[in-house]
Amino acid sequence: MESVIDASGVRHEYPDGTTAIKSIEITIEQKERVAVIGANGSGKTTLQLVLGGLVEPTAGSIEFFETTTDAEAVREQLGVLLQNPDDYLFNTTVREDIEYGPAQLGHDRATTERRIKSLADTLGLDELLDRPPFRLSGGEKQRAAIASVFAFKPDVLLLDEPFGAVDATYRKRVRSLLSNHTGAMLVFTPSLDLVPAIANRVILMSQDGSIAAKGSVREVLTDRALLSNHGLRPPQTVQIFEGVLPTADIPLTAEAARKLLASQEF
Ligand SMILES: Nc1ncnc2c1ncn2[C@@H]1O[C@H](COP(=O)(O)OP(=O)(O)OP(=O)(O)O)[C@@H](O)[C@H]1O
Ligand SMILES: [Mg+2]
Structure with missing residues (x-):
């Protein structure tokens, strides 16, 4: 590959x-x-x-x-x-930051607009797009930064x-x-x-x-x-199950741990 x-x-x-x-x-x-x-x-x-x-x-x-x-x-x-x-x-503004990458790369404007809208929905940025990035909270800044990478x-x-x-x-x-x-x-x-x-x-x-x-x-x-x-x-699931289960069977995610606990094997 x-x-x-x-x-x-x-x-x-x-x-x-x-x-x-x-x-x-x-x-x-x-x-x-x-x-x-x-x-x-x-x-x-x-x-x-x-x-x-x-x-x-x-x-x-x-x-x-x-x-x-x-x-x-x-x-x-x-x-x-x-x-x-x-x-x-x-x-x-946050919007300009998110638009920056696609604009630099000459992406089509309408496609970029759609993409920003979808990222803003997903990352809860709708209310923040017209604000200056330095006035955002830490988590908001991080969400805006993630949007600007995915954009x-x-x-x-x-x-x-x-x-x-x-x-x-x-x-x-x-x-x-x-x-x-x-x-x-x-x-x-x-x-x-x-x-x-x-x-x-x-x-x-x-x-x-x-x-x-x-x-x-x-x-x-x-x-x-x-x-x-x-x-x-x-990870926490490993800390909980190590010594209780063989290494190969330890659930690695919370979802896997929950499924295991709900199953008859436990
Ligand atoms: N600009 C810099 N000048 C000199 N030393 C630096 C600089 N940036 C990082 N270092 C040093 O290089 C080493 C690696 O730093 P780096 O930031 O890559 O670690 P990290 O694994 O990302 O740490 P963290 O989990 O805290 O983010 C550290 O010893 C750090 O002090
Ligand atoms: Mg680091």
Whole structure:
């Protein structure tokens, strides 16, 4: 299968000498859903910026779509949601921020309008579209930022903590946006509870900025010792059922846990 991002020997050092990521080997295939997990400071955001082509690695190479190492050439195919929405909500109104991507890419105006309307419905932005982004609450800003990434329909999503400030209602809406996305997706997060619902592969970052483990969601998220060595704890369902059920049978999502408890086996 064709890869969308292929990183080899990637390292990034900030100007002050901090090595944020190193020895990174990652291949993301079309339609893959990958969660990049790791403790604070393990290099998730740096890795996102580098894989999303916004920051040039200080060593190693990244090939996009098996065709180019020039991130500019594929900019419109990479949807990068930054950890801090303030970093790219910079227009006078929320609407202008959401329109910015599609306008830059020359998308048809009527199609863009329809798309914005649908995203505004989903993300509860109707009342907010004509307001200045800096006057929004944290969760509202994050929803606006998510809309501005989805507005230009990128093939590959690279989302840093997309659920961070978002409440339960909109968490569900964001989850459905993610599941409707048909291309590849990388979600960078230190919180593991939602990972099984959105990803099928996990990359665990070590505190030194290298990759500590790669594997299926079940392999990585049921390995308490591995996670704890890297400053993380398993998702809550795993914490509840570990030791009670064989590892292979532990429910990974709240939905799976509920079904199991309702079934006769319990
Ligand atoms: N602009 C910068 N200059 C120097 N060091 C930086 C810079 N940005 C991040 N770092 C350092 O690089 C390392 C990785 O940071 P990064 O933001 O990638 O981690 P993270 O895994 O995203 O953390 P978090 O979970 O807190 O978001 C940390 O040690 C951090 O202090
Ligand atoms: Mg981060």
